[in-house]
Amino acid sequence: MNVVRTCMLGLLALPLAAQTTNFSAGGALILGLDSYKKAVNNATGFMFNGGWDTTVYKSGIPARLSLGVGLMPGKESNGLKTSLTLVQLSGDILIDTDIRDLRALVGLSLNQYTAKYAGAESPSTFDADHHFPFRDCKGIKGGLRLGLEYTFTKQITGEALFQMTELAGRQRTDTLIRKGGINPGWLQFGARYKF
Secondary structure: OHHHHHHHHHHHHHHHHHOOOOEEEEEEEEEEOHHHHHHHOOOEEEEEEEEEEEEOOOOOOEEEEEEEEEEEOOOOEOOEEEEEEEEEEEEEEEEEOOOOOEEEEEEEEEEEEEEEEEOOOOOOOOOHHHOOOOOOOOOEEEEEEEEEEEEOOOOEEEEEEEEEEOOEOOOOOOOOOOOOOEOOEEEEEEEEEEO
16 A cells, blocks of 8 residues: 555656756856965866745745855966865845847845965065965955856856955964955856756
8 A cells, every 4th residue: 555655646746856956056166366366376166056046025026045165276386376265145136138038137145165285485575476466364254245157058057257245364473574464356157057
């Protein structure tokens, strides 16, 4: 009797399994702008994320909530190397355009950076070329997201995105001269698969 009941429940679940969900996963290549290069002395990185398509509360406006991880490897310069790992929570509003299958997106993000340092800084206060570009990136940082996404198939979407986030400013207790406040910006090109 248990076998029959299990089979019946399985048959009822088939129509649900055939439908797509509102969940998606994606990956992208990061192409850093000057502020990004200032932070890690490199122009590339990678972003991986999972998203959930929904609507803005009681409005019917399409939106997406995403959780992502960014890998931003550094390159050595003057014996120093700084690499970043980013955990990002973002919310985007999706806006239809006049072009079929093309949508614009505008969003905000909350960002948590972790920095990894390699090398020894110069003890000289004014030797900014031999100091890490920043020393502390603790705390939650805000960010802005602007982009376009194009739907190729029911499951696959391509995206081009501009992101700018806070990272580090001048620390009052830091006795060394650094290259200044850094707010990394980058272009992101990737794809998303909807389940």
